[in-house]
Amino acid sequence: MIKKSFSTFIVLFFVANLFSQTSEDKKYSLISATENVSISFLDILDPYLSPLTYNGLGVGYEHAERKYFNPENSKFSMQGKLNALVGLGFNPAYTAAMTYIGGNYNWGAFYHYRPLKNWQILAGATTDAQLGVKSLSRNVNNPVNVDLAVNLNLAGQARYDFNIFRQPVRLNYELEIPILGCMFVPLAGASYYEMFDLWNLNNAIHFSSLHNKLGLKSALTLDFFLKKSTLQVGFANQNLLYEANNMVFKQNLLAFNIAYKYDFYIFKGRKNQAPANFMSSEK
Numbered sequence: 127m128i129k130k131s132f133s134t135f136i137v138l139f140f141v142a143n144l145f146s147q148t149s150e151d152k153k154y155s156l157i158s159a160t161e162n163v164s165i166s167f168l169d170i171l172d173p174y175l176s177p178l179t180y181n182g183l184g185v186g187y188e189h190a191e192r193k194y195f196n197p198e199n200s201k202f203s204m205q206g207k208l209n210a211l212v213g214l215g216f217n218p219a220y221t222a223a224m225t226y227i228g229g230n231y232n233w234g235a236f237y238h239y240r241p242l243k244n245w246q247i248l249a250g251a252t253t254d255a256q257l258g259v260k261s262l263s264r265n266v267n268n269p270v271n272v273d274l275a276v277n278l279n280l281a282g283q284a285r286y287d288f289n290i291f292r293q294p295v296r297l298n299y300e301l302e303i304p305i306l307g308c309m310f311v312p313l314a315g316a317s318y319y320e321m322f323d324l325w326n327l328n329n330a331i332h333f334s335s336l337h338n339k340l341g342l343k344s345a346l347t348l349d350f351f352l353k354k355s356t357l358q359v360g361f362a363n364q365n366l367l368y369e370a371n372n373m374v375f376k377q378n379l380l381a382f383n384i385a386y387k388y389d390f391y392i393f394k395g396r397k398n399q400a401p402a403n404f405m406s407s408e409k
Contacts, residue, residue, distance in 0.1 A: 147314040154391060155197035162188040162385035164362065168213045170224060171376040174271045174314060175262040176217065179376070180224040184213030184382065200238060203248075204296070209259075211379075228273060234281055248283040252302060267268025268317060275334070277307035277341075296349035304341045307334040311370035332370045339368040347383065356387035 166184040188209035195202045213226040232251025243249060258273035278408060281302040288295055312330045320326050332338070349358025364379040 134392070144215040145185055155194045156389040156391050157191050158192045158387065159391050160188070160190040160385050160387045161360070162186075162190070162358075162383055163207075164188070164381040164383045166211070166213065166379050166381035168188075168215055170181065170213075170215050170226060170260065171374070171378065172224075172260055172271055173375065174267060174268065175224065175260060176222070178217045179218055182213055182215030182224075182380075184211050184226065184379070186211040188385075191229050195235075202237060204235050204250075205233070214244060222262065222264045225261045226258060228256065230256045232256055234270075234279070236281070236283070244287040246285040248285070252279045252281045253277065254279065261355040268315070271312070272310065272318075274310035275307055277304040277334070290307065294351045296351070298345070298347045298349065298358075300343075300345040300370040303344040304339060305335065307339065309333070309334045309339070309368065309370070311368075311373070311375070313371050314373055329371060334368065338370060339366075341366045341368075345383070347385075349387065351357030354388070358387055359383065 151161075157221040166186060168182050168184045169179055170182075171179045180221070181348075182393070186209060186347050188207060188208040190205065192203055192205040193201060195204060208229070208231050210229045211226065214225070215224045222287055232247060232254035234250050236248040236250035239247040239249065256273060256275045256277075259274065260271045273377050279302050281300075283301070284299045288297070298306045306309070309332050310330055311332055316326075316330070321330060341367040342365045344362070345362040347358050348357075350357045360383050362381040362383055364377070364381075366375075368375050
């Protein structure tokens with residue numbers, strides 16, 4: 127009886143020790159979040175509202191999150207972004223103003239490639255949905271136009287780590303190009319009453335690709351690593367040119383960004399304590 131109890135104790139001890147080691151060795155994937163605010167210079171050309179280009183300023187905010195699909199594999203990550211922009215532009219004579227309010231949600235997957243020491247290349251694809259409203263109060267019949275589009279994009283990012291006065295710094299360059307999608311562009315002169323109250327959407331929905339839509343989003347930023355977070359500063363550029371219904375639309379943006387980056391992990395339940403082995407997608 128004593129031998130049997132002792133044997134049972136030994137087995138339970140080794141099983142508990144095995145599970146303890148497994149728990150300690152298990153990695154957990156952190157979510158790397160970025161809170162970004164920006165001030166932008168805007169150029170907007172919308173022939174549905176006016177044949178003139180409107181220039182002005184905009185204020186933007188973006189929340190982004192990135193994490194590895196599997197914390198045991200540091201080669202594949204996913205990223206989601208939600209941003210908003212409010213802008214005001216004027217025509218060349220400053221006789222009319224155009225307001226812009228818009229938002230975009232973007233989600234994508236990336237492969238992490240580390241070709242050299244201190245270098246990291248991320249290559250992947252993203253999909254996004256855009257909704258924006260442009261308003262020109264001087265127009266009587268058609269004072270508002272809506273930007274509505276979904277896109278499939280090619281995307282990439284390059285990271286280079288170095289030191290400035292012995293402090294670690296990261297240089298980032300991001301690039302995104304729309305390849306396929308769908309966009310809403312009404313006929314010139316068609317009223318929104320006719321389109322949505324009478325459901326006359328004739329020739330308002332268009333397939334988009336490189337033949338009628340050219341776009342480029344890029345950003346150059348510097349990350350300054352703090353004790354428990356990261357400060358990021360840099361510039362972003364966006365150029366968009368698309369054509370439909372014999373009208374050419376343009377939207378250009380040059381922004382100065384400042385962002386705060388941090389890692390976090392969502393625990394389920396009050397008694398779920400923070401594990402020791404975290405895996406950040408920024409590493």
